[in-house]
Amino acid sequence: MTLDKRLGLRFLPYGANYLDWSDMSELRHAVEQGVLFRYQTESESMASLLERRVAEKLGAAHVLAVHNCTEALRLALVSTRPRVGDPVHIPAVTFVAVAGAVLSTGLIPVPVDVDETFSLDTSLLPPDTQRVIVAHMEGTVAGLPEGVPYVIEDAAQALGAAFPDGRRAGTRGYAGTFSFHHNKVLTSGEGGLLVTQDPRAWEVMRCYHDHGSARVPGRYPTWNEGAYYGENFVTSEEVAAIQLQQFRHLDEILAGLERHYAIACEELPDRSDITPLPRAAGDAKISLRFRLESRELRDAAVARLTERSIANWTLGKYLLPEHPVLTSRRSLYADGFPWNLADGVPRGISRDGFARTRALLDRTLCVPLSPELSEADQRIAAKTLRQTLETL
Template sequence: MTLDKRLGQRFLPYGANYLAWSDMAELKEVIDHQVLFRYQTETESMASRLERQVSGRLGAAHALAVHNCTEALRLALISTRPSIGDPVYIPAVTFVAVAGAVLSCGLIPVLVDADDSLSLDRTLLPSDARRVVVAHMEGAVAALPEGVPYLIEDCAQSLGARFADGRSVGTAGYAGTFSFHHNKVLTSGEGGLVVTDDDEAWSTMRRYHDHGSARVPGHYPTWNQDAHYGENFVTSEQVAAVQCQQFRHLDELLAGLERMYTVAMTELPNRPDLEVRPRTKGDVKVSLRLCWESRELRDAAVAALTAEGIANWTLGKYLLPEHPVLTGRRSLYADGFPWNHAPEGPLALSRDGFARTRDLLDRTLCVPLSPELPEPEQVLAAKAVRRVLEAV
C-alpha cells in the first residue's frame, strides 16, 4: 500500500479535504431557499455574503464572485478600458490562462522573464508599462513593480498569503484575482474572485459580468439605460455557499500548512546537490520546492517519490515561452485576431532568452504539504519524503 493510501492523503489535499456534508450549513440554506440565481432574491444573496466576507478578510473595498479566475483576470483587464492591441506584461512562468485572458480581451501578452524566485522580474519592465500581471505562484509572495497604473495580482495559487507589511496579496495593486479550482488553497471545483479598491473599476466589472447592466436584486431582469455589452460571468448561489464553507476553514488550513512546513524542513536530508527554495513568512506553504543539481537527479527523485505514492509535480508546464499559443501566435479568428495587432518581432523581455529560467524549472520539484493531517501523521509523511530523497 502506498503512502498516500496509508495516511489518507489525496494528491491535491488542500481545501478539498475540508469538504463535509455535516459542515454545509450555507449550502443547506441555499437549497432550502430554492433560489440558485443570485439576483433573484431580495434578501442578501449567498454570493453577496461571500463577497462581503472576502472583502473583510482581505481588506479590499470590493469583491466580485465569478465562474473562475480566468474571468476574474478578464474583468480586471477590461475595466482598464484598453485599446485593441495594447501590450500587457505577464510572467514567463505562470499558467497559460493568464495569456488566454489577455488575448481574449484583444490585448497582446508580452512575456517577462523570471527572477531567482521564479516570479516576474520587475527590473525588466519598461518605464512606461501600463498593464502588468504579477503571479504569486505556488503560494509564494512575488515582489511588485512600482509606478504601474494597472497592476493586476494573479493570486490563484496564493489565497491567504501576505506581504511583509501585513497586507493580503491581491490588495496592493489595481486589482487581485483568485481561483477556487480543485487544486487551489480553497475549492468549489471551479470559481473565481476579483477584488479592488477602485470604485469605478468595481462598477465597470460588476456591469460587464452580467451583460452590461448593474442588476437590482429581486428585480431581475432589469436593464440600465446606459447599459453596454457584456458577458455572463455571474456565479451561482450553490457555488458561493461551498466557497463560504471553505473560507471558514482558511485559518485552520493555513495553520496546518505552517505546521507541516516546519516539520518537513527539519526532516529534509542534508545533501550538497539539493537546495530547498526559500519561503518567506507571508507565503502560503502549499509545497516544498526542491531544486536539484541536475535535471537527471530531479527526474530520479520524481520517479522515486511517485513509486512510493508520494504526490509531486514539476513546473515546466508553466514556461509560457514554449507554449504553442505563444510560439505559434495561435488564434481561432480568420484574420489572426488579436495577434494581427501585435508588433513584429519577439514579444518577450529576457536577458538570455529564458535559458536561466528554463534551467531552474528543469531542476525544480514540488512536494505538496497536507494541512489536514494530525501532527503525528504529518511527521510520518515528512519522514517518508526524507527516506525517498536520501536514496536518490
C-alpha cells in the first residue's frame, strides 16, 4: 500500500496541511467584527498586525500585504521610478509571473542564464545594469549581484530561508517579494507580501498600492497633497487573518522540512546516474532535487514515481526564453506596448543560447518534502522513495 493511502494523506503542500478551523482565532475575530476592509477597523487591522509580525520575524523595516506576489513585484518595480521601456534582467528559469510583472509595468524583461542551481548567473549581467529580479527558486537562496541599484528578491518559494550571514531571503536587496499561493511554504490560496529597508521606497509602495495615497485607518478615504495615480492592491482582513494563522506555523514547517530532508538524504540510493543536488544550510528545503544521467532516465523516474503515487515535478516549464509570452512578444495594446519599446534590448543573455540550461532542465527531477508528517512517517516516505529509485 502506498504511503498516501496508508496515512490517508492528500497531496497538499506545506502550509495547506496546517489549515485548521480550531486554529483560526484571527479569522473568527475579523468575521465577528463585520469589517473586512483593513482601513475601516476600529482596532489594529489584521493586515497591519500581519505586517508587524512579518517585519519582526524577517528583520525587515517595512512590510506591505498585497493580493499576490505578482503585484508585489510590480510595486517594487514601480517604486524605482523607471522609464517605460527600461530593461529588467530576470532569471532565465523562473515562473512566467516575473516576466508578466515586468511587462505590465511597461518595462522589458531580459532573461539571463542561470548557474547549476538554477539561480541567475550574476557574472553575465552588463556593467550598466540598473534593475535585476533574482529568484530564490525551490527555496534555494541565490546570490545577489553587487553594484546594481535595484535588486529585487523574488522569495515566493523561499519564505523563511536565510543567507549565510543570517539575514532572511528577501531582506538584503532593494525589495523582497513573497507569495501565499497554494503551492508555497505558507498559503492563503493567494496573497503576497512586499518588504523593503528603504523608507522612501516604502512611501511610494504604500501609496501606489491604494490609488496613490497613504491611508489613515478609520478615516478612509483620505488623499495626499499632490497625489499621483495608483492601483488597488489592498489586501482584505480575512486573507490577512488566514496568513496570520499560517505564519504561526512557519518555524514548525521549516523544521519539519529540514528533518525530512536530513532523513531522505540518509536513505538516498547509491547510484552514479542519479545525483542529489546539494542544499545550503539556510535554504528552505521544500524539495529534493535530483540530476539524472539522461532525459530518458528522468522520464522513467517520473513515470515510476507517479505510478507509486509519489508526488514529483520537473522544471522545464520554467524556461522563460521558450515561453510564448516572451517568444511571441504579443500585446493587448494596439501599438504593441511595451514590446514596441524593446529596440536595442537583447532578447536574452547567455553564453550558449541557453543550451546548457535546457540540458540541465531535461535531467532534473524534484520530489517534495512533507513537514506535516511525523518522523516515523517521514522515514517510511524516504524508504519508499529510495526503493522506487532503486528499481529504475
